Amino acid sequence: MARIAVDRVSMAFETDNEHRFVLKDLSLDIADGEFLTIVGLSGCGKTTLLNLIAGLLTPTSGAITVDGKPVTGPGPARAVVFQDASLLPWRSVLRNVELGVEMQKRYGKEEIRERALAHLETVGLPDFANAYPHQLSGGMRQRVNLARALIAEPDVLLMDEPFAALDAHTRESMGYELQRIWAESRKTVIFITHSADEAVTLSDRIVVMGRPPNGIIANLDVGLPRPRSMEVRGLPRFAELSLEIRELLSKAGARS
Ligand SMILES: Nc1ncnc2c1ncn2[C@@H]1O[C@H](COP(=O)(O)OP(=O)(O)OP(=O)(O)O)[C@@H](O)[C@H]1O
Ligand SMILES: [Mg+2]
Structure with missing residues (x-):
C-alpha cells in the first residue's frame, strides 16, 4: 500500500x-520511505499540493489518504518544513526545537528536553542549544527548523523549498545531510525545489509539474547509487536527468 495516495485531486481557488x-x-x-521531489514552474501548484497533503487545505474534489486513512486536517504524523525557518526569536535554539512537541502533551518535560538535545545532535548543532536564533546563520536556522520537525517523530516530512534561501555551498551540504538523516530515519519525504540538480542529488523519484492545471507531466526514476556525495554530480546519468528536467520545464514555460 502507498504511504500517501493522492487520488484524482482537484483544487480551485x-x-x-x-x-x-x-x-x-x-x-x-x-x-513508504520514498524520497520524492516535485519540480515545476512558479505558480504550477506545488505548494498547493503539499498543503493539501499536510491537511492545511481541503481539495475541491478527490481524496488524499495517508496509510489508507483520509487526510482531514494537519496531524503530527506529517511535519512541514517551509522555506524560511520561522523560529521564535525570544526562545533559545533548544526551546525552539522543544516547541515541535510541546503542544502535543505526548512527553514529560524531561523527555522533551532529552529528545530536543538528541535532535540537535542529529542536525549537527549540539553546541548551540543555548544560542538564540539571531546568533545563527541561515543554514543553522534551517537545521533548527528541521530538528523541530523531527522531534515530533513524523512519518512524513513535507519540505517546501527548505534550502532556497541559503547560499549555494550551504545549500548543497544541507542536501547531503538531509540525505543522511533520511537514510537513518527512513522517513517518507516530499520535497519541493526549483533546482534540477538538487532534485537529482536527493531523490528516488522526481515529479515534474506543468502549467496549471495540467499537473504532472513527467515521473522520473533517478536510479543513482546511494549514499550520494558530491561525486554523483559528475556521473553521466546525473547530467542526463538534470538536462531532461530543465528541458521539460522550459517546454512547459514556452507554451503560454
Ligand atoms: N489561497 C489562495 N487563494 C487564491 N489563489 C491561490 C491561493 N493559494 C495559491 N493560489 C494560486 O494558486 C496557484 C499555485 O500556487 P502555488 O503556491 O501552489 O504555486 P507553486 O508551484 O508553489 O509556486 P512557487 O514555485 O512560486 O512557490 C497560483 O496561481 C496562486 O496564485
Ligand atoms: Mg511554492
Whole structure:
C-alpha cells in the first residue's frame, strides 16, 4: 500500500469571483520511505499540493489518504518544513526545537528536553542549544527548523523549498545531510525545489509539474547509487536527468 495516495485531486481557488483550477484530477502515490521531489514552474501548484497533503487545505474534489486513512486536517504524523525557518526569536535554539512537541502533551518535560538535545545532535548543532536564533546563520536556522520537525517523530516530512534561501555551498551540504538523516530515519519525504540538480542529488523519484492545471507531466526514476556525495554530480546519468528536467520545464514555460 502507498504511504500517501493522492487520488484524482482537484483544487480551485476563488479569485475575482472566478473559480480557477490550480490542480485538476491529479493522482500520485508515494511509497513508504520514498524520497520524492516535485519540480515545476512558479505558480504550477506545488505548494498547493503539499498543503493539501499536510491537511492545511481541503481539495475541491478527490481524496488524499495517508496509510489508507483520509487526510482531514494537519496531524503530527506529517511535519512541514517551509522555506524560511520561522523560529521564535525570544526562545533559545533548544526551546525552539522543544516547541515541535510541546503542544502535543505526548512527553514529560524531561523527555522533551532529552529528545530536543538528541535532535540537535542529529542536525549537527549540539553546541548551540543555548544560542538564540539571531546568533545563527541561515543554514543553522534551517537545521533548527528541521530538528523541530523531527522531534515530533513524523512519518512524513513535507519540505517546501527548505534550502532556497541559503547560499549555494550551504545549500548543497544541507542536501547531503538531509540525505543522511533520511537514510537513518527512513522517513517518507516530499520535497519541493526549483533546482534540477538538487532534485537529482536527493531523490528516488522526481515529479515534474506543468502549467496549471495540467499537473504532472513527467515521473522520473533517478536510479543513482546511494549514499550520494558530491561525486554523483559528475556521473553521466546525473547530467542526463538534470538536462531532461530543465528541458521539460522550459517546454512547459514556452507554451503560454
Ligand atoms: N489561497 C489562495 N487563494 C487564491 N489563489 C491561490 C491561493 N493559494 C495559491 N493560489 C494560486 O494558486 C496557484 C499555485 O500556487 P502555488 O503556491 O501552489 O504555486 P507553486 O508551484 O508553489 O509556486 P512557487 O514555485 O512560486 O512557490 C497560483 O496561481 C496562486 O496564485
Ligand atoms: Mg511554492
